[in-house]
Amino acid sequence: MIRVGLNFGLRLRGGAAARALSMSSGQTGPLGTSTTPASLVNVAAQAEKPPPVILETPILRECPIAIPAHRTPVQAWVESLRHYDDQPVGLADLHPDVFAVMPRVDILHTVAIWQKNFKRISYAKVKTRAEVRGGGKKPWKQKGSGRARHGSIRSPLWRGGGVVHGPRGPTSYYYMLPMKVRVSGLKVALTTKLMQDNLHIVDNLELPTPDSQYLANLAQYRRWGQSVLIVDVNEMPENITRAVAGLKSITLVPGLGLNVHSMLKHETLVLTLDTVAFLEEKLLWHDVRYTALYPFRLPYCDFP
């Protein structure tokens, strides 16, 4: 991970500079000022940093899927990637049955190990005494030669002989966990990321430059961690694909590519609002569906 902080001694002072930066980055919506009385505002703090820019029409995302009456939704800030500062652009409601489930570490382990092993085919194979070339003839007569009795020069006792219980042929370690366990693994992973302050929601993935250094600096300034996983459902803008192509620690995946192993491997998870809606719809359907009478790859009328 590139850890260079580009510090050229340029500090943004005054509201004009801050507003110019945010306007040039293409931020839409009217910019409003805070409505506190002037006497209570800390004048000393204002002299050090530019005045706060709070939107009058923030992005407020309500959960479209009904939440059970006994649960309250969890929330997360909606940020923007267009500028370095992590001034929130809005507030998003998240469904508690996806982002606030019981933290089952055993399910996380099960799903992560399954992901690692179910694709594994071990190609190791060694020859037994029957497959090693030679060894059909008795080396010397049974009695009278003074040596130990042997029947073949390729028995496991001999040097160059066959292996008794070695690996036999390509072995598949394929197994499938129940679909609901895998779905629950995703929910637990998302909950863990949110509750450990490693989840960030972004309105969209628009960057002002295709520069990788900008994205690396942004991740470092916002203290996102060593590795970032960015998930989007729509077509990704060109700037971010070019920026991420030059970085090894930031990964960009489509919505269907989200998995428990990647979430555990990367320190921070960044979702867009569309991705959150997509995940909630797909993951919550499994709580209310009937059991599958035929495989899901065949058409269902209510499959999300």
Next chain:
Amino acid sequence: MVGALLRRVAAVRGALWGGRRNQEAEVETEVKNAEPALACPPPRSRRYVPPKNLSHLLKAHVQALVGPALAADWQQTPLRELGLRYHLLAQLAAELGHTVPNSQLHQMRTAQDVLDFYSTPVKDASKFDELCAAKLPPNLKITWEY
């Protein structure tokens, strides 16, 4: 003007030494022209010391957002609507420089919870974290979590 001079010098040098050096100089000038608009601000400290007039500040914000009809126990005002939550918490974050993290947003149910959160001081990170956040050479990476 400086950029034009640099480009001319680079063109001359490129003509002398070959095409590759010319491209490198051009890339340098392009990067330098883009830098002033997107300069990375210096890393900020995570230290937070609650101000002395915190209660008054919070009450003023709540009054401005809820309206003049504020009950005597203003600390029990529920923060149900998303708009109210956003404006209150965003204003406080911008003024005090300390944002409520995502994991604790759902715990802010009344103004009292917000007051408790902003009353707890946050100590600056340990020396190791400071070192991690400071400007390090690009080929040095420290993993302190072991």
